[in-house]
Amino acid sequence: MTQQKDHFSEMSAGDGVRAPYRKYQSWFAQQDVARLAKKAQEAEAFFRRTGITFNVYGQEDAEERLIPFDLVPRILSSSEWTKLSRGIEQRVRAINAFLHDVYNRQEILRAGVVPVGLVANNDAFLPQMMDFTPAGGVYTHIVGTDIVRTGEDDFYVLEDNARTPSGVSYMLENRETMLQMFPELFSQNRVQRVSDYPKNLRRSLEASAPAGCTGRPCVVVLTPGIHNSAYYEHSFLADQMGVELVEGHDLRVVDGHLAMRTTRGYKTIDVIYRRVDDDFLDPLTFNPSSMLGVPGIMDVYRAGNITITNAPGTGVADDKAIYSYVPDIVEFYTGEKAILKNVETYRCSEPDALKYVLDNLADLVVKEVHGSGGYGMLVGPAASKKELAAFADKLKAKPANYIAQPTLSLSTVPVMTDKGLAPRHVDLRPFALVSPNSIDIVPGGLTRVALTEGSLVVNSSQGGGTKDTWVLES
Amino acid sequence: MLGKNAGGLYWMFRYLERAGNTARLIEAGFRIALTRSTDPASEWKSVIVTSAAQASYEAKYNGYDSARVTDFLLRDPDNPNSVLSVIKVARDNARMVRTGLTTEVWAAVNETWMLLNRILKDPIPETDLPEVLAAIRQQSALVRGALHGTMLRNDIYDFCRLGTFIERMDCTARIIDVKYHALLPATSFVGSSMDNVQWEMVLRSVSAHASFRWAVEGGYNAPNIANFLILDNRLPRSLAYCSLQLVKNLEYLAHDYGERAPSLEMAEALETRLKNRDIASIFDEGLHEFLTSFIEKTTGLGLQIEQDYRFSA
Numbered sequence: 001m002t003q004q005k006d007h008f009s010e011m012s013a014g015d016g017v018r019a020p021y022r023k024y025q026s027w028f029a030q031q032d033v034a035r036l037a038k039k040a041q042e043a044e045a046f047f048r049r050t051g052i053t054f055n056v057y058g059q060e061d062a063e064e065r066l067i068p069f070d071l072v073p074r075i076l077s078s079s080e081w082t083k084l085s086r087g088i089e090q091r092v093r094a095i096n097a098f099l100h101d102v103y104n105r106q107e108i109l110r111a112g113v114v115p116v117g118l119v120a121n122n123d124a125f126l127p128q129m130m131d132f133t134p135a136g137g138v139y140t141h142i143v144g145t146d147i148v149r150t151g152e153d154d155f156y157v158l159e160d161n162a163r164t165p166s167g168v169s170y171m172l173e174n175r176e177t178m179l180q181m182f183p184e185l186f187s188q189n190r191v192q193r194v195s196d197y198p199k200n201l202r203r204s205l206e207a208s209a210p211a212g213c214t215g216r217p218c219v220v221v222l223t224p225g226i227h228n229s230a231y232y233e234h235s236f237l238a239d240q241m242g243v244e245l246v247e248g249h250d251l252r253v254v255d256g257h258l259a260m261r262t263t264r265g266y267k268t269i270d271v272i273y274r275r276v277d278d279d280f281l282d283p284l285t286f287n288p289s290s291m292l293g294v295p296g297i298m299d300v301y302r303a304g305n306i307t308i309t310n311a312p313g314t315g316v317a318d319d320k321a322i323y324s325y326v327p328d329i330v331e332f333y334t335g336e337k338a339i340l341k342n343v344e345t346y347r348c349s350e351p352d353a354l355k356y357v358l359d360n361l362a363d364l365v366v367k368e369v370h371g372s373g374g375y376g377m378l379v380g381p382a383a384s385k386k387e388l389a390a391f392a393d394k395l396k397a398k399p400a401n402y403i404a405q406p407t408l409s410l411s412t413v414p415v416m417t418d419k420g421l422a423p424r425h426v427d428l429r430p431f432a433l434v435s436p437n438s439i440d441i442v443p444g445g446l447t448r449v450a451l452t453e454g455s456l457v458v459n460s461s462q463g464g465g466t467k468d469t470w471v472l473e474s
Numbered sequence: 475m476l477g478k479n480a481g482g483l484y485w486m487f488r489y490l491e492r493a494g495n496t497a498r499l500i501e502a503g504f505r506i507a508l509t510r511s512t513d514p515a516s517e518w519k520s521v522i523v524t525s526a527a528q529a530s531y532e533a534k535y536n537g538y539d540s541a542r543v544t545d546f547l548l549r550d551p552d553n554p555n556s557v558l559s560v561i562k563v564a565r566d567n568a569r570m571v572r573t574g575l576t577t578e579v580w581a582a583v584n585e586t587w588m589l590l591n592r593i594l595k596d597p598i599p600e601t602d603l604p605e606v607l608a609a610i611r612q613q614s615a616l617v618r619g620a621l622h623g624t625m626l627r628n629d630i631y632d633f634c635r636l637g638t639f640i641e642r643m644d645c646t647a648r649i650i651d652v653k654y655h656a657l658l659p660a661t662s663f664v665g666s667s668m669d670n671v672q673w674e675m676v677l678r679s680v681s682a683h684a685s686f687r688w689a690v691e692g693g694y695n696a697p698n699i700a701n702f703l704i705l706d707n708r709l710p711r712s713l714a715y716c717s718l719q720l721v722k723n724l725e726y727l728a729h730d731y732g733e734r735a736p737s738l739e740m741a742e743a744l745e746t747r748l749k750n751r752d753i754a755s756i757f758d759e760g761l762h763e764f765l766t767s768f769i770e771k772t773t774g775l776g777l778q779i780e781q782d783y784r785f786s787a
Contacts, residue, residue, distance in 0.1 A: 050577065051569070051584050226569045239573040249787060250478050261477045263629065263783040264731055 136436025
């Protein structure tokens, strides 16, 4: 896609530098570019050596790849962050209320705010969750809201990621890397800490333990195993929290509780932070061929003897079709207007919308309702005529499977290139921790950056990179 | 600790030990082949036999020579015990038990895997072989050093050590067994050049050709060499030393967990077989018979450890 001129640059304003970047800019002006390039290489070697990699599905050769790290930080002011975090908190609260409602009294459906069909026909809706309330009423213990910016005060939520958001390990490692490479930057800029995240995550998970749990709750992280694309993150989080990293075959149901096989016998677990999809969680309840889950875990769950985070069935709230109703959902449960805006969304299930989308395909971004990771989407302005025609056929065949959004003019932040600094498009994924008594949002989050000039796709599986994200102290 | 993780640590160190042992065997074989004082093909064959790879090798190749044997043992993905294969499995295990390892140990294993993938990418010309073998040896020393220098002395460490010594004991017993005929005290062979080459091969395979000279008085003869490799607990690759270490590590676990496991009884029985024993009585029993039963018991001990500590469901 060609670079449009009017993208909002987060670093520069006119001929000057925007306030949050001023100290960084004056530091950068004194740096030797060759030295910075060497630093960047050091960082990459460090990531390789310590195995901070992700696996790419379907690529035999490059089984493990690095997510490119860019050494120019993305900087937000304290007031920008305050507004963002208030907006995220409001949204997360509403999504939890929505989940509790659709799995219990379904008032929002009866009020006609959200169409019944969108919930009832949703693959992510789990009847097994009906008339059941998880410990403390929390469904989405960990949320990673994707946010993009188009102007000074224009932030949009792109996705709510209420199932199992990933990327927080990169947020932590990126900060660690920056602290090691450029300690002086952190004495010149007062940057809010992110390093408490693992401690807070453990505390938040413990606070969601079943009511019957006595003593310090036993928390574990459940991973599909070393071949999963996010395995590094699973092992990193378990390590940082100081809890066991388990796989399905380490677990079984013992006397109505979930337990893990240790060298000294079976030990009861109270909270399981699972990084396995709903469908694979329990072969007795869901996909019978799953080897990744635990037979019978759903019975233990419904008996209130284990907390599963995030709760099964949360996917019904971060579906891309439900997404378009989130501002209404926020208003319905909180009585407030949504602080963060939604991107205008065309639901292709609606005939008028479908017609509009087909007529304007070259200007739109079209996504699968259940898709993620940038797979199966169409970026209209970047597509060839042939690709557009092929996608139009897919749309017509299964319109309810798609939504479309205008191509946003994403903000840019500079990255280091061979020729010095150059603007690239970014998004932001802050991470919220929800426990029965608090919502805690780590200041910053993961900034993803499209490293190809002009590209708008920031997903790591599609060649995106990451940056350290700073929130300055007020 | 998770049973699976105990198993991961145990196997990670078994495989690392196996990689080092294979490199050492190739080194010994290469050395013998260079001296040309004996039939190189039969030496290379004994290297393959010792590596328990005869069936898979012969399924692929006809006849034994330096290039094919070294390639099969170092790089061949079809050989599950090639250095490249076992380093990958060791590293996969390390990734699985990542939370139990210090950064130093993990980085050492990961670096080893990256380095060996690079230097074993293409077939190794004979001229480069010494360098490649030295790198493998150095990398395993690096991992061992990181383990000794940085890991807590707890159950995690014990499982790493158990894997190391089970593998090493098995390997030493196999090396002696493949050459047992050369070690039999048949007077007609003693002192012949063929015998000397065989003995040297055995000693080199356990990195003991220099220490033998210093540690053992009475020179190269069958009883001395067999005694050194089987009963001398100063030699870190002898059966006596390995079995003593197994007993010790299982005792640490028993102490830690407050319970003596059946595997400890088995290890003690193995160690007792070697204690206060002289080599003559082993020769009387029959060296080959002794080794065959010892290898079986080692395998049994390994399986018992897996069961006692619930490596799998």
